[in-house]
Amino acid sequence: MTDNSLRSVTVERTGTGQFVATNTRGGTVGFGTGSGPDGEAGFTPVELLLAAIGGCTAVDVDVATSRHAEPTRFSVAVSGNKINDEHGNRMTDLTVTFSVTFPDGEGAERARAIVPRAVKTSHDRLCTVSRTIEIGTPVTAIVEEA
Template sequence: MTENILRSVTVERTGTGHFTATNPRGGTISFGTSSDPHGGTDFTPVELLLAAIGGCTAADVDVATARHVEPTGFTVSVTGDKISDEFGNRMTDLMVTFSVTFPDGELGDRARAILPRAVKTSHDRFCTVSRTVEIGTPVTTTVTDA
C-alpha cells in the first residue's frame, strides 16, 4: 500500500496584502501583511508559522493526555523574535510554552504525569512542523506562467 505523503495548500491573492490559503479538503484561512493601513486582524505569515508550531505539538500532546481525562485548561503560547541579519529576515528564539491543567483525581494525576513526556516526544519526534523548522529543510521556489 502506498501512503500519500504529499501535503499542499494553494494561496490566492484576494486584495492588496490579503491572501487566502485553501487546502485540498476545501478548508480556508485568510491572512495578510502586517502593514494593513486599516489595522486588520488577519494573521500574518509569521503568525501562521507560530500557530502551526503550537498547533502541531498541541495536537500531539492532546492525543496523549486526553485519553486519560479531558483537560480543564489547555493553552499553548508560541513566541519568537523576528530579526533581519546577514541571513535575511528570520525568526530566532522560538519558544513553545504549555499551560495545561487537569481535574483532581487519579485520572488527572495520570495525565499530569505524562504531560512532560508527551511534550518532549512531540518536540523530539512527532511534530512535523517544529521538526522541519529545527532540522532546516530547503525551500525551492519557481515561477510558472510568467
C-alpha cells in the first residue's frame, strides 16, 4: 500500500445520537439517528451508505458523459431493504437506478450512448464503494484505552 491509497475520516459526537464526519480536506457531513434534538431530518448511517453507493457511480458516469454534453437531468435513486437475520442487521436487494437525459444538440447523442457503458464500467470495476460491498471486506473494530 502506498501513502496515496489511505482514505480516512474522523467521526465526532456532537450531541445525543448526532455526529459529524470530517475528511482530511476539511469537508464535513452531519448524520445520526435520523432525527436530531430539534427534530431535523438528518441522514442516518444507512442513508449515507446508499448515497455513497449512488454517488460513486454518479461521479464516474458524469465524468464520462458531461465532456460530450451537459445533462438536463441527472438523478440516481438508490434503495435496498434493511433486514435482521442470522447475520444481524444488514441491507439486501440494493438497487441503483440512473435517470439521465441530455438536450438535443452536439454531443448529446454520444453522451446518451455512453451512459449504459459508463454505469456498467463503474459498477464492474471503478466504483470503490459498491466494489467493496459486493466483494465483501472485513471491518476491524478497535477500542483504544482511555
